[in-house]
Amino acid sequence: xxxxxxxxxxxxxxxxxxxxxxxxxxxxxxxxxxxxxxxxxxxxxxxxxxxxxxxxxxxxxxxxxxxxxxxxxxxxxxxxxxxxxxxxxxxxxxxxxxxxxxxxxxxxxxxxxxxxxxxxxxxxxxxxxxxxxxxxxxxxxxxxxxxxxxxxxxxxxxxxxxxxxxxxxxxxxxxxxxxxxxxxxxxxxxxxxxxxxxxxxxxxxxxxxxxxxxxxxxxxxxxxxxxxxxxxxxxxxxxxxxxxxxxxxxxxxxxxxxxxxxxxxxxxxxxxxxxxxxxxxxxxxxxxxxxxxxxxxxxxxxxxxxxxxxxxxx
Numbered sequence: 321x322x323x324x325x326x327x328x329x330x331x332x333x334x335x336x337x338x339x340x341x342x343x344x345x346x347x348x349x350x351x352x353x354x355x356x357x358x359x360x361x362x363x364x365x366x367x368x369x370x371x372x373x374x375x376x377x378x379x380x381x382x383x384x385x386x387x388x389x390x391x392x393x394x395x396x397x398x399x400x401x402x403x404x405x406x407x408x409x410x411x412x413x414x415x416x417x418x419x420x421x422x423x424x425x426x427x428x429x430x431x432x433x434x435x436x437x438x439x440x441x442x443x444x445x446x447x448x449x450x451x452x453x454x455x456x457x458x459x460x461x462x463x464x465x466x467x468x469x470x471x472x473x474x475x476x477x478x479x480x481x482x483x484x485x486x487x488x489x490x491x492x493x494x495x496x497x498x499x500x501x502x503x504x505x506x507x508x509x510x511x512x513x514x515x516x517x518x519x520x521x522x523x524x525x526x527x528x529x530x531x532x533x534x535x536x537x538x539x540x541x542x543x544x545x546x547x548x549x550x551x552x553x554x555x556x557x558x559x560x561x562x563x564x565x566x567x568x569x570x571x572x573x574x575x576x577x578x579x580x581x582x583x584x585x586x587x588x589x590x591x592x593x594x595x596x597x598x599x600x601x602x603x604x605x606x607x608x609x610x611x612x613x614x615x616x617x618x619x620x621x622x623x624x625x626x627x628x629x630x631x632x633x634x
Contacts, residue, residue: 522534
């Protein structure tokens, strides 16, 4: 009975670790997908909003024309195994607990990781302590982010400074033509904010028709797959009350008759996932979540902006 109780507690930890995280739910499902033209395989410059490096594209239709050191594999190449974005902090805890805890429990626990912890009670107490550390840490991080200076709506949310100098196209470092810089106006920043909200609203409604109007066909195909996965799991993710908290321009350039703008955005929202019965399975209908992502928009000359890529920050 004692060993059974320990196993039940261990499987409870495993179930918690495998629970879908809030960051995986919204449009894009927490992945780096899409295309940035000739800069698809080049990391966008860091900004005040996103000082950490952007993750390389996990899915893109843009072929990598030539091999380059320390770059992502080209289109059609066999990707290297990557750690899944799911799980986050809890996955690390679960790995330690399951690896050390279960081994200790199954083989007597005399000299294991939880030696001296009082058997099942000590093990459960350790789980509770680690859970408290996790939730308190997450609360403090959100509190810090929410106390960042608030800015007025519209383009004032964006810091237009920091655009890098022109740089070569492609992934060959110093080779290739130089990308002409594109000037981004306050009206463009307003459009970026509206697109952020429009994409999340269409995602919530499973409205592929609207998504085709605000995103490239490539991005719509990824959204369609992710929404179909929700349906197959009998779940539905809702992202509402989206508010841009801070944003700034990473880079903007022109190539092949198109203009591109890569923008870092920190935004808050109500992000909740429910099953077919309406029961909440992830997120909270009452607590706002926070996310920081790097979005790239493109437009034909004289046309309107549409979403062409979403990248996560490391």
